[in-house]
Amino acid sequence: MEGIIIAGFGGQGVLSLGQFIAYSAMYEGMEVSWLPSYGPEMRGGTANCSVCVDKKPIASPIISSPDTLIAMNMPSLTKFASKVKKGGTIIVNSSLITEKVDRDDVRVIYVDASDLAVKVNNPKAANLVIFGAYVKNCKTLDKANAIVTIGKIFAKKPKFLQSNIAAFEIGFDL
Amino acid sequence: MEEKKLLKGNEAIAEAAIRGGCRAFFGYPITPQNEIPEYMSFRMPEVGGVFIQSESEVSAINMVYGAAGSGARAMTSSSSPGISLKQEGISYIAGAEVPCVIVNMVRSGPGLGGIQPAQCDYFQSVKGGGHGDYKMLVYGPNSVQECVDIMYNAFDKAFEYRMPVMILGDGMLGQIMEAVTLPPMKDFSNVPNPDWAADGTRYGNDRRVINSLYIQPDELEALNHKLFAKYDVLQEKECMYEEYLCEDAEIVITAYGTVARIAKSAVDMLRESGVKAGLLRPITVFPFPSDRFARLASRSEVKKFVSVELSMGQMVEDVRLAVNGKKPVEFFGRCGGNVMTGEDIVEYIIKGGK
Numbered sequence: 361m362e363g364i365i366i367a368g369f370g371g372q373g374v375l376s377l378g379q380f381i382a383y384s385a386m387y388e389g390m391e392v393s394w395l396p397s398y399g400p401e402m403r404g405g406t407a408n409c410s411v412c413v414d415k416k417p418i419a420s421p422i423i424s425s426p427d428t429l430i431a432m433n434m435p436s437l438t439k440f441a442s443k444v445k446k447g448g449t450i451i452v453n454s455s456l457i458t459e460k461v462d463r464d465d466v467r468v469i470y471v472d473a474s475d476l477a478v479k480v481n482n483p484k485a486a487n488l489v490i491f492g493a494y495v496k497n498c499k500t501l502d503k504a505n506a507i508v509t510i511g512k513i514f515a516k517k518p519k520f521l522q523s524n525i526a527a528f529e530i531g532f533d534l
Numbered sequence: 535m536e537e538k539k540l541l542k543g544n545e546a547i548a549e550a551a552i553r554g555g556c557r558a559f560f561g562y563p564i565t566p567q568n569e570i571p572e573y574m575s576f577r578m579p580e581v582g583g584v585f586i587q588s589e590s591e592v593s594a595i596n597m598v599y600g601a602a603g604s605g606a607r608a609m610t611s612s613s614s615p616g617i618s619l620k621q622e623g624i625s626y627i628a629g630a631e632v633p634c635v636i637v638n639m640v641r642s643g644p645g646l647g648g649i650q651p652a653q654c655d656y657f658q659s660v661k662g663g664g665h666g667d668y669k670m671l672v673y674g675p676n677s678v679q680e681c682v683d684i685m686y687n688a689f690d691k692a693f694e695y696r697m698p699v700m701i702l703g704d705g706m707l708g709q710i711m712e713a714v715t716l717p718p719m720k721d722f723s724n725v726p727n728p729d730w731a732a733d734g735t736r737y738g739n740d741r742r743v744i745n746s747l748y749i750q751p752d753e754l755e756a757l758n759h760k761l762f763a764k765y766d767v768l769q770e771k772e773c774m775y776e777e778y779l780c781e782d783a784e785i786v787i788t789a790y791g792t793v794a795r796i797a798k799s800a801v802d803m804l805r806e807s808g809v810k811a812g813l814l815r816p817i818t819v820f821p822f823p824s825d826r827f828a829r830l831a832s833r834s835e836v837k838k839f840v841s842v843e844l845s846m847g848q849m850v851e852d853v854r855l856a857v858n859g860k861k862p863v864e865f866f867g868r869c870g871g872n873v874m875t876g877e878d879i880v881e882y883i884i885k886g887g888k
Contacts, residue, residue: 394711420799424875
C-alpha cells in the first residue's frame with residue numbers, strides 16, 4: 361500500500377493532483393481512495409487530501425504516516441514532514457518553500473514547480489509539474505498511463521491538454 | 535458491465551438512486567452532502583424526473599411525503615441538523631406507511647455542531663427520531679461501492695415494506711472518492727402504480743387516502759401492531775453484517791460505516807502483534823444483528839467486545855443489549871468531528887481499555 365498526502369493552499373490544485381494520482385492508479389487496475397480534508401476554507405485557505413493506492417481493497421482511507429508527502433507550501437511541510445515514514449519521500453514545491461527539509465531518513469525531491477510551469481506557458485499547472493515528478497520518482501504509476509489519464513481528465517478542455525502534458529513532462533524529466 | 539468510475543460517495547449515491555428508479559428529489563443544502571442535490575439538479579431533468587430545492591428542510595420532507603404518497607420513487611438528503619428538521623415529516627411518513635429514501639451524511643453535533651464526520655445520529659436513526667412508535671430500515675454502508683449497492687435497491691425495500699429507508703453515512707463517506715461499478719438503469723415504465731397510491735385516479739368510495747391520523751384508539755393500536763409486525767420481519771429477513779477474522783477472535787471490535795474500515799486496519803495491526811482481534815460490522819443498524827452478537831458472546835474464547843464509534847457511545851448500547859451481560863462491552867470513540875486512526879484503536883486495545 362502506498363499512502364500519499366498532498367497538501368497546500370486552496371487554489372494550488374492540491375485536490376486535483378490527488379485525483380490525477382487516484383485516476384491513474386484506477387486505470388492501472390489498482391484499488392484507490394481519495395479523501396479530501398473539507399472545511400469552510402476556500403481559495404487561499406489550507407487544503408489537503410489523502411490518497412491510498414493498493415493492490416488489495418483499501419481498509420482505512422485515513423493516513424497517519426504517509427509513504428509520500430507532497431508539500432505545496434510551507435505550512436503543509438511544517439504540519440506533515442515529521443509524519444512521513446522512515447525511508448519515505450517528500451516532494452517539495454521549492455517555488456514557495458525556501459527552507460530545506462530537516463530530516464535525513466527520507467528522500468527529499470525539490471521541484472521548482474511554479475517556475476517550471478511558467479516555462480511551458482502554463483502557470484496554473486504547477487500541480488501537473490509535481491505529478492510528473494511524482495510519477496518519475498515514486499514508481500507506483502506508469503508514465504504512459506499517466507499521460508493517457510491526463511487526456512481523459514482534460515477531454516472536455518482540449519485547448520489545455522497539450523500544455524498540461526508539457527507541464528507533466530517537464531516535471532518528469534527533471 | 536460499465537467501466538469503473540472514480541466517484542465521491544455523495545455523487546455515487548445520487549446516481550445509484552436514479553438507476554434504482556428515483557424520479558423525484560427534494561432537498562435543501564447543507565455540508566457535507568451538497569454534492570447529492572447538486573448532482574440531482576442536473577441529472578434529474580436528464581431522466582425526466584423532478585428536482586426541487588425547497589425553501590427549507592421541513593418543506594423538502596413534506597414534498598417527499600406528497601410525491602411518495604402518489605406512488606413516486608421520491609427521496610431527500612441532508613446532514614444532521616437538517617435531518618432533525620425533517621423528523622416530524624419522517625414520523626408522518628412512517629405513520630402513513632409511505633415508502634421513501636432519506637440520506638443522512640452525519641456531521642458532528644449537537645446543535646449546528648461542526649461540518650466534520652460523526653456518527654452521533656445513531657440514536658436518532660435507529661430508535662425512532664420523530665415522535666411516536668416507529669422505526670426505519672437503516673443502512674450504514676462503509677464504502678462508495680456499498681453506498682451504490684444499497685442505494686440501488688433501497689427503493690425496492692421501501693416499497694416492499696411501505697416504510698422510509700435511511701442511508702446513514704458520515705461526512706467522510708460523502709466526500710471520499712473511490713472506484714465504483716455502477717449498475718444498469720432499472721426500468722419501471724411498465725410497472726403499474728401501487729394499489730395504495732393516492733394518484734388522483736380514484737374517486738368517491740374508491741378514493742385512496744394517505745393519512746397518519748387515527749382518532750380511534752383501537753384503530754391506532756392496530757396500526758402500531760401492524761408496523762411492529764413489519765419490524766419483526768425486517769429483523770428476520772433484512773439483517774446484514776460482515777465479519778472479519780471473528781472465527782478465533784478473543785477481542786471482537788464492532789463498528790459500522792467508515793469507522794469499520796479504520797477498525798479493520800486496526801484488526802490487521804493487532805493480529806500482526808499477536809492479539810486475536812476480529813471485527814463484526816453491522817451493515818443494517820436497524821434491524822441490528824443482535825443474534826450474531828449474542829452467539830459470539832456465548833463463545834468461550836471471546837473475552838470482550840469493543841464498540842468503536844464517532845460519538846460519545848451510542849451503538850454500544852445496542853451491543854450491550856445483545857450481549858446481555860455475558861461478556862464485558864467497552865467503548866472507544868472520538869467526537870466533535872475528530873476521527874480516530876487505526877493506531878489509536880490498537881493503542882486502546884493494547885492498554886487493555888481506558
